[in-house]
Amino acid sequence: MTTxxxxxxxxxSLGRKYQEVGRFADAETVLxxxxxxxxxxxxTAEEAQARLAELHLRRRQFARAxxxxxxxxxxxxxxxxxxxxMATALQADDRGDLERADEHYRRSLELDPKQAQxxxxxxxLAVRLGRTEEGLARLRQAVEQAPxxxxxxxxxxxxxxxxxxxxxxxxxxxAGLFRxxxxxxxxxxxxxxxxxxxxxxxxxxxxxxxxxxSGEPALLPFCRPEGGAATTPLPETLRLxxxxxxxxxxxxxxxxxxxxxxxx
Numbered sequence: 676m677t678t679x680x681x682x683x684x685x686x687x688s689l690g691r692k693y694q695e696v697g698r699f700a701d702a703e704t705v706l707x708x709x710x711x712x713x714x715x716x717x718x719t720a721e722e723a724q725a726r727l728a729e730l731h732l733r734r735r736q737f738a739r740a741x742x743x744x745x746x747x748x749x750x751x752x753x754x755x756x757x758x759x760x761m762a763t764a765l766q767a768d769d770r771g772d773l774e775r776a777d778e779h780y781r782r783s784l785e786l787d788p789k790q791a792q793x794x795x796x797x798x799x800l801a802v803r804l805g806r807t808e809e810g811l812a813r814l815r816q817a818v819e820q821a822p823x824x825x826x827x828x829x830x831x832x833x834x835x836x837x838x839x840x841x842x843x844x845x846x847x848x849x850a851g852l853f854r855x856x857x858x859x860x861x862x863x864x865x866x867x868x869x870x871x872x873x874x875x876x877x878x879x880x881x882x883x884x885x886x887x888x889s890g891e892p893a894l895l896p897f898c899r900p901e902g903g904a905a906t907t908p909l910p911e912t913l914r915l916x917x918x919x920x921x922x923x924x925x926x927x928x929x930x931x932x933x934x935x936x937x938x939x
Contacts, residue, residue: 680716683709687719694726703730721750728760737768758783759793766800776800791821795830802834810834818847825851825860832868844868 686709693702709715710723728743744761751757762779765771780797784790798813814831821827828851835844848865855861 683712683715683719687723690723690726694730699730699733703727706730717750721747724750725757725760728764732760732764732767735767737764737771740764753786755783755787755790755793758786759790759796762793762796766796773800773804777804789820791817791824791827794820795827799830799834802837807838811838818851822851822854823858825855825858825864828861829864832864841872 686705690702690705690709693699693705706723706727710720710727715723724743724747728740728747731737731740731743741761741764744757744764748754748757748761758779762776762783765776765779766773777797777800780793780800783793784797787793794813794817798810798817801807801810801813803810811831811834814827814834817827818824818831828847831847832844835841835847845868848868852861852865
């Protein structure tokens with residue numbers, strides 16, 4: 676029995692090490708082998724399932740991640756981290772249940788309210804589900820908890836834009852950039868916002884011309900710029916003479932020196 680427990684501990688330690696150093700395929704193989712044992716200590720089974728869930732989420736295998744998280748929650752139903760992972764697996768999947776994801780976000784925050792990432796994700800989901808004020812309040816609270824977290828600011832800006840509050844989104848970005856003037860990620864976020872705003876204005880300024888009812892093509896209106904000079908009309912008589920000969924770029928020339936007559 677002691678030998679078996681030592682072997683199980685060895686597998687868990689090996690899978691943990693592989694995951695920490697980035698050897699995710701090896702970690703999944705070892706942890707999968709470990710989870711295949713019928714009788715495991717509760718702590719070992721819980722950690723193995725939780726780590727497998729993280730690996731499946733990384734590979735966007737959301738259904739497998741949910742199965743592992745269901746097993747992990749059976750061992751530890753009051754884990755805020757497991758509820759957050761389950762909500763992420765539900766929301767990220769195209770076939771996921773957003774209402775269930777919202778429930779897991781709420782449960783995770785009940786267990787641990789000081790989670791900036793969970794506040795941001797829960798707030799953004801609430802805005803998408805139509806609970807705009809609740810969602811924006813959670814997004815702002817996440818920024819208050821982590822004012823230097825660029826992801827929290829980015830999600831707040833996204834939520835404000837979804838709620839059609841462009842001025843508040845710009846103010847939130849400026850505040851984040853003011854707090855972190857030398858952070859390249861905040862500066863990149865501000866530049867990306869400016870680019871999107873410029874592109875939206877350009878698209879909104881374009882006029883859409885539809886064909887006429889008779890099917891004839893519509894003429895585009897060409898207007899002369901205000902204050903601009905009139906263009907010179909084309910001449911009525913076209914010249915048909917051939918092109919002129921162009922001198923070579925480096926023509927040789929004769930240089931006279933005092934000691935020589937002609938030097939080329």
